[in-house]
Amino acid sequence: MVRLLGIHAVAGFMIGSTLAAIISPKLEATVSVSSTPTCSSDAIRLHLSDPPYENYFYEDCASSSHVVVTSPLENSNLTFIGPRLVVAWPAGNSGVVAFFAPENGKNGTLGIQLQNSIVTGQTLNPVYLPSKNPSSDNPQVGISGIINFNSSAILTVPILGSIRTIRDFTEGPSILITYIQDAIAFSEIPGRGVSLNRTWLDNVTTTYLDFVPINGSGAVSINRAVNTTLRFESGSYQFTASFDYPQLKPLSPSQVLDPSSSDLTQQNVDQTMSLSFLSYTTKLLAGAWRFLTYFGRDSMLSLLLLQPVLSEGEGGAIEAVIGAFLERVNRTDGSACHEETIGDYTTYLNRNKNITSTAPQCDYKMIDTDYYLPVILKNYFVDSTIGKSRLSAFFNITASVLEENSDLTYADLALIAVEKIMNTSAPFTADGGQIKDNLIHLKEGEIVGEWRDSTYGIGGGRIPYDVNTALVPAALHSIAALSSAGFFPEHPAWNETASQYAQVWEDKTLRFFEVTIPQSTAVSLVEQYVNQSAFTGPSHTDNITSDIVFHGLALDGNNNQSVVRVLNTDDCFRLFLLNSTNQTQLSSFLDQTADHILQPFPVGLSSPVGLFVANPAYGDDPVYAANFTNSAYHGTVVWSWQLAMTAAGLARQLGRCASTTPPDFCAQTALHAKIHTAYTHLWDLIEANAAQLSGEVWSWEYDSDGFRVVPLGALPPPPGTSPTESDIRQLWSLTFLAVHREEF
Structure with a gap:
């Protein structure tokens, strides 16, 4: 369970400590005076506990750092959980990791933890020094702290440079790039310490990781055997991690929020500080620590849900999100950038192509991200007064992030992106x-393409449910509204054409994904699933009193499944993005959605730990139970933002009942009551799991006491896959800052 252990704000900027200072073997490094900037706002200090992970954040106007200390618990799976120190930086999506092992070789006996500084009283202190590299104009910035070992330890694997390189090792088949690892230099430093450093592939930037014993602890020793390692005695050591790469300009908690929402900085300190840590003037980042870079879908989904509380205008969070999206549009086909690769990893990827370049790269394999742009543009530049006033200034900006877009304005890039949507949606709307x-469909050769972007996320499907039944029609409705407001003068007929397209997509796509399972078959399938899976709880099949109806995750799935028969939470996209006007279809859709929210797993999606984003009980194929587990990234687990979008979507639909032309379901007493009951039940689950809501995804175990929350990364992964560690803070998991329980 995540607990907020400590939040401290310090005025101005603390002078960084450095291991180049005079060091006493009995004390930590003394504070060294250096030329540090003065910040206009307080620094962010945040400690979040999610055992076996302890997370520490530090951010000021000069740098941002996230430190993660992993120390196994008594019940930890030692195959996947071991002592580890991670330092992650948003700048360059870079960082360091140090994996430790007990010198005695007995896994589980080594414990590590951070201690407060006796000099500053803080757990982490900033580092700010002139660069040691004459080729670099950037200061050397980072973080310093004290790590304690309960027994003698060996540093087994250090990785310095890119978070992506670290992820390749931790989440892949332990991939280490030889020439990157061989570039790490080990040297002794005053105070019986050791310094590791590695110059990036750009031959300019350098990352440093230093350890020095304090409080009488033994010296750090270097073993230069086949793989160079370090040895630590039990005791305390000051570590310093730093690098000299250009830093991002952060948006402080007060800057990222609209003035009318400024009280959130006092009411929701953890969430607003976390939002600030992920927010910068040029882009918002997806999550810490694993995704400290730009992700298009994450930014846009977050903006959709957070817009009521985010800052508007020049230099605000909303324009940072939209500008970052447009900067990275693929000019050749209008595709949106999914993940931006920067820093050392982009140099590595270019090197693999025999290209010498540090230019950022974008991944364009996703198909869902494209469709968020028109919705966001309409919400801000048509519906917001400040947005309207910013039209000319914003869309006349010339792109500067990707060299290939440097001759295009934001208006040019928006048109290219929207033309793609109109062109690709047209065939489905034609006669017949x-x-x-x-x-x-997913792009050729890709197995992922929307938010469930893990190997088995949509069961091998090629045609995703959420994209086709919600995102496409929502985008088309917004294009029509934008055209009516004067956008895209090159296509004056889009106000009518896009509206016609939208109605066809809205009304004619659900039927492709509908799954109906007769009552008796449904009972048999759920009982079969309980017998085949590792779930030891009750089947709840007495709750199945009629046929089960839902919409499958995708079409054309594994094992020749025409529909991927996995019950899921992606109904939230239609709930939140569309005001459907086909009354019979809308009533039926809301009826089945409410059922799945109310029914307990494995009959429905509900559990005491939240709504599961997938329930494979009706799959009628062992492949579903094997791939959609409680240790799978998109399996029987809970995602915070899906809870938020489902809650916001139900609120949107129930809110329509107060309009002058309410939908038919509003007058259908039993149905309206069921939807309202589902909304209330969902919010009861949300509030019961408040401690987890700011995290990316969480899982569970079931025992004699029922369901119990556990971190996803603490569970053994499905066969043939690597463990997936959840981010302690994810951008789109902070959306409950704007999504609240409403009264109807």
Whole structure:
């Protein structure tokens, strides 16, 4: 369970400590005076506990650092959980990791933890020094702290440079790039310490990781055997991690929020500080520590849910999100950038192509991200007064992030992106065009393409449910509204054409994904699932009193499944993005959605730890139970932002009942009551799991006491896959700053 252990704000900027200072073997490094900037706002200090992970954040106007200390618990799976120190930096999506092992070789006996400084009283202190590299104009910045070992330890694997390189090792088949590892230099430093450093592939930037014993602890020793390692005695050691790479300009908690929402900085200190840590003037980042870079989908989904509380205008969070999206549009086909690769990793990727370049790269394999742009543009530049006033200034900005876009304005890039949507959605709207082949497919050769972007996230499907039934029609409705407001003068007919397209997609796509399972078959399938899976709880099949109806995750799945028969939470996209007008279809859709929220797992999606984003009980194929588990990234687990979008979507639909032309379901007493009950039940689950809501995803175990929350990364992964560690803070998991329980 995540607990907020400590939040401290310090005025101005603390002078950084450095191991180049005079060091006493009995004390930590003394504070060294250096030329440090003066910050206009307080520094962010945050400690979040999610055992076996302890997370520490530090941010000021000069740098941002996230430190993660992993120390195994008594019940930890030692195959996957071991002592580890991670330092992650948003600048360059870079960082360091140090894996430790007990010198006695007995896994589980080595424990590590951070201690407060006796000099500053803080757990982490900033480092700010002139660069040691004459080729670099950037200061050497980072973080310093004290790590304690309960017994003698060996540093087994250090990685210095890119978070992506660290992820390749921790989440892949332990991939280490030889020439990157061989570039790490080990040297002794005053005070019986050791310094590790590695110059990046750009031959300019250098990352440093230093350890020095304090409080009488033994010297750090270097073993230069086949793989150079370090040895630590039990005791305390000051570590300093730093680098000399250009830093991002952060948005402070007060800057990232709209003035009308400034009280959130006092009411929700943890969430607003976390939001600030992920927010910068040029882009918002996806999550800490594993995704400290730009992700298009994450930014746009977060903006959709957070817009009521985010800052508007020049230099605000909303324009940072939209500008970052437009900067990275693929000019050749209008695709949106999914993940931006920067820093040492982009140099590595270029080197693999025999290219010498540090230019950022974008991954364009996703298909869902494209469709968020029109919705966001309409919400801000049509519906917001400040947004309207910013039209000319914003869209006349010339792109500068990707060299290939440097001759295009934001207006040019927006048009290219929207033209793609209009062109690809047209075939399905033609006479007789409502066939499966004309739906939006994953890109050729890709196995992922929307938010469930893990190997088995959509069961091998090629045609995703969320994209086709919600994102496409929502984008088209917004394009029509934008055109009516004067956007895209090159296409004056789009106000009518896009509206016509939207209605066809809204009304004619659900039927492709609908799954109906007769009552008796449903009972049999759920009992079969309980017998085949590791779930030891009750089947709840007495709750199945009629046929089960839901919409599958995708079409054309594994094992020749025409529909991926996995019950899921992606109904939230239609709930939140569309005001459907087909009354019969809308009532039926809301009825089945409410059922799945109310019914307990494995009959429905509900559990005491939240709504599971997938329930494979109706799959009628062992492959589903094997791949959609409580240790799978998109399996029987809980994602915070899906809870938020489901809650916001139900609120949107119930809110329509107060309009002058309410939908038919509002007058259907039993149905309206069921939807309202589902909304209330969902919020009860959300509030019961408040401690987890700011995290990316969480899982569970079931025992005699029922369901119990556990970190996803603490569970053994499905066979043939690597463990997936959840981020302690994820951008789109902070959306409960804006999403609240409403009264109807």
